Amino acid sequence: MPETARQIADDLRARIESGELVPGDRLPGEPSLVKTYGVAKMTANQALKILVSEGLAVARPGSGTYVREFKPIRRVANDRLSKSRRDAGQSIWSADVAQRALVTDVQVYEAEAPRQIGRLLNLGPGAAVIVRSRKFVVEDRPVQIATSYLPADLVRETAIAQPNTGPGGSYARLAELGAEPVAFSEELRARMPSEEERTALNLAAGTPVLEICRTAYTEDERPVEVNQMLLDAGSYVLEYRLSS
Structure with a gap:
């Protein structure tokens, strides 16, 4: 069963909180998430948007989505x-x-x-x-x-x-x-x-x-x-x- 956007965001958040992904790191892009989780491109996009809305990531048009460098x-x-x-x-x-x-x-x-x-x-x-x-x-x-x-x-x-x-x-x-x-x-x-x-x-x-x-x-x-x-x-x- 394909993962939901929320589940994908939870996985990525856990990688950020564990330190596997550090501030400034590029998050997996939509093609990578589609392949890894077996989801539609729209679902992968929604997962990344969840992390952006939570303040954990920042989207850079034409480049990708990155772990936010701003310290809360x-x-x-x-x-x-x-x-x-x-x-x-x-x-x-x-x-x-x-x-x-x-x-x-x-x-x-x-x-x-x-x-x-x-x-x-x-x-x-x-x-x-x-x-x-x-x-x-x-x-x-x-x-x-x-x-x-x-x-x-x-x-x-x-x-x-x-x-x-x-x-x-x-x-x-x-x-x-x-x-x-x-x-x-x-x-x-x-x-x-x-x-x-x-x-x-x-x-x-x-x-x-x-x-x-x-x-x-x-x-x-x-x-x-x-x-x-x-x-x-x-x-x-x-x-x-x-x-x-």
């Missing part, structure tokens, strides 16, 4: 949000990428809070927020789009309303304003991207995204930031360290 980003929530990190003047992103090449495109502006954001920040109708929109590119690969919303009455005319917030980032500046975030909640879901999102993150067709919404709270439980993040699912490993 390990996002450890506990480390990136630690007070000790921002007290040392380190950004949240330094926990994710360490010494890897990072380029950030930042846009900052004031606007009326969207209804859902206003609700999460406990703002009244028509209240203004400072919006910080960022696109993160690691080693020439777009990996995340993030948009933060902060009460304008709190952060207007501060470094938070500037592209460069300074050492320790926005949370360090909030601490200086007497509104230090000490607790966080995150909601996460996986979904398929819109065409606009797919283009912005340069995603291969069929690649899902991770949508994370984080709210930051002060010691008196005041919400001071909502951050909506969109991650290329193929570029990330999410780690949470929990204790009972």
Whole structure:
């Protein structure tokens, strides 16, 4: 019985995970898969597309499909949000990428809070927020789009309303304003991207995204930031360290 595309992809994935196929290696092409598994060319093509959509491989037109060379980003929530990190003047992103090449495109502006954001920040109708929109590119690969919303009455005319917030980032500046975030909640879901999102993150067709919404709270439980993040699912490993 011919193997299915999913079974072929599982076999190839196992070879990648075992180290038999290493980053940069060319995967077996459609003719080889057709011969090895006794399947139609379309099935072989679908198997390769599965690995591309999972972020394990990249297709190079006219050349073939190769094991992806980009090392996934390990996002450890506990480390990136630690007070000790921002007290040392380190950004949240330094926990994710360490010494890897990072380029950030930042846009900052004031606007009326969207209804859902206003609700999460406990703002009244028509209240203004400072919006910080960022696109993160690691080693020439777009990996995340993030948009933060902060009460304008709190952060207007501060470094938070500037592209460069300074050492320790926005949370360090909030601490200086007497509104230090000490607790966080995150909601996460996986979904398929819109065409606009797919283009912005340069995603291969069929690649899902991770949508994370984080709210930051002060010691008196005041919400001071909502951050909506969109991650290329193929570029990330999410780690949470929990204790009972």
